[in-house]
Amino acid sequence: MxxxxxxxxxxxxxxxxxxxxxxxxxxxxxxxxxxxxxxxxxxxxxxxxxxxxxxxxxxxxxxxDYVDESWQKADWIAVFIAGAIGITLDVLITQTKILRPVDTKVKEILASDKIRSFQDLMDKFSNSFRHGNSAPIDFQDFEMAGLASIHEQYSFGHDPLRFIRGIIQMISGQYSGVDRYGKLIQAPFGEGIKNPVQAVISYVAHMISDMCNQQGLPYPGSTFLMQFGSNKVREDITAAYRAQLFNTRTFMYQSLPSLFMSIIIHSWAIYDNYTHTGKIKMKIGNDLKYQPMLLVSNAMVMTANLSINAVRGIVAEGPRVLFRVDYPVIANTVKHSIKYLLNVNKRINMTGKEIQELYERSEREKLENHSIDEYSSQFDKEYEEFVKGMEA
Structure with missing residues (x-):
């Protein structure tokens, strides 16, 4: 020891x-x-x-209630295992076609009668707030250069990352999006839903319905590239979306490495804390010791993904390799970096506050012009006098 x-x-x-x-x-x-x-x-x-x-x-x-924040050998092993599993999953998902059969099965399920009935139910519920009229975020027979059948990729309101824009479209009753050349399209459609709560409910129901399409919803954030990217970028994105290779399901598949790593690290954190304290704390994974473990494991996968894609981009695929980048892992790495910095800042502030309180208390309680030794000596004398008085 x-x-x-x-x-x-x-x-x-x-x-x-x-x-x-x-x-x-x-x-x-x-x-x-x-x-x-x-x-x-x-x-x-x-x-x-x-x-x-x-x-x-x-x-x-x-x-x-104690947590040793230093990493022991077992902690490094846990991070290595989580990172290795994350990298393996990432390579299989982003660099191979191993999930194609799985996605094909998912699309078969989405085409089933039960899912279609559920989809129709969601559509009717969403449209009920507009007296049966369809949603403003949908294509409404206005003039637009591009395929109406994949209007979700052109519509800002269908992008999960721009959900606030979608709700605003529901309230205003106006379509907002771009065409295949990046031209901004804004077209009014009937009367919007003035009640914000009803607009949110209608929007969520509509998005759930569209999520049940085989086409699915656009990849989160991809409409920003449609709006501000080049014609080549728009062509590549719409082609990938039309081929059902780049949508919200893609994002969900790419999120699996981070999900599994989070489960591994949180499980290890609960077990490790239990062996030391005998307590089960479900949220211990957010502690200052284990938060960096999540950061490091996600950073391992991000580094591996970007390195592999950099080589593929230079050697063969060029810009299209960007479709293989695991954006959810990058987002999780950034998220855990921010969380770590916030935790450290919180710890510093708490420590500073405790030191300040201790100083203020010592200032209030100290004896003027007396040292600690003099104070102790005075206490001993007073105690001896007290004992003598009791004995007398």
């Missing part, structure tokens, strides 16, 4: 024993009975132990 850790362990035990002895003395002085909270013999056995597990036993015995 590390000497520094052993010293801290022994100091903790000595302090706790001193506190219990003080409580016993105070109870005896008052003529009361006090039952020590801890077994002194058990604490001293832990103090004399060279077993590494004595730290965990001490934490459980004293019921300390």
């Amino acid at each position: 590390d000497n520094e850790i052993q010293t801290l362990r022994d100091a903790t035990i000595d302090t706790q024993v001193d506190i219990e002895n003080l409580k016993l003395d105070m109870a005896s002085f008052k003529g009361e009975t006090y039952q020590p909270q801890y077994n002194f013999e058990e604490l001293y056995n832990l103090k004399n132990s060279n077993d590494k597990r004595s730290i965990s036993k001490l934490i459980k015995t004293l019921n300390i």
Whole structure:
């Protein structure tokens, strides 16, 4: 066992024993009975132990809410396993066609009568807020260069990342999108839904219905590229969307590596914390120790994905390799980076506040022109006089 850790362990035990002895003395002085909270013999056995597990036993015995934020060997192994599984999944999903049969099966399910009935139900429910009229985010026979059958890819309101724009379209009753040349298209369509709550409900129902299409919804954020990208970019995106290779389902498949890594790290965090404290804390994965583990595992997958795609882009595919980039993993890496910085900032602020409170309390309670030794000496004298008075 590390000497520094052993010293801290022994100091903790000595302090706790001193506190219990003080409580016993105070109870005896008052003529009361006090039952020590801890077994002194058990604490001293832990103090004399060279077993590494004595730290965990001490934490459980004293019921300390404690997390060692330093990474041990097992933590590194957990991160490596999570990262390796994430990289494997990412390569299979973004670099191979292994999910094609799965997606084909999904599309067969979406084409079933039960799903079609559910889709019709959602459409009718959504349209009921507009007296049966279809949604403003849909193509309404206005003049537009591009295929009406894939109008979702041109419509801003169908982009999951621009859901606020979609709700605004529902309220205003106006279609907003672009055509195949990037020209902005805005076309009024009847009367909007003035009640914002009803507009949100109608929008969500419509999006659920469109999600059940084999075509699906556009890849989140892709309408920004349709709006501000080149004609070549628009052609590639619409071609991939029309071929059902680049949509919201693609985004969901690409999210699987981050999902599995999160499950692995959170499960490890719960188990690791339980072995040290004997407590099950479901949210311990958000702790300052485990948050960086999520960050590192996602960063491993992001680095592998970008490296592979960089090589493929240079050697063979060119700009089209961007369809293979795992954007959900990049987003998760950024998210965990921000969370980590916020956690560190929170810890610094809390520590600073505690130090400030301690300083202010010491300023209030200190004796002017007296040192600590003088204060202790004065206390001893007053205590001796008190005892003499009691004996007399």
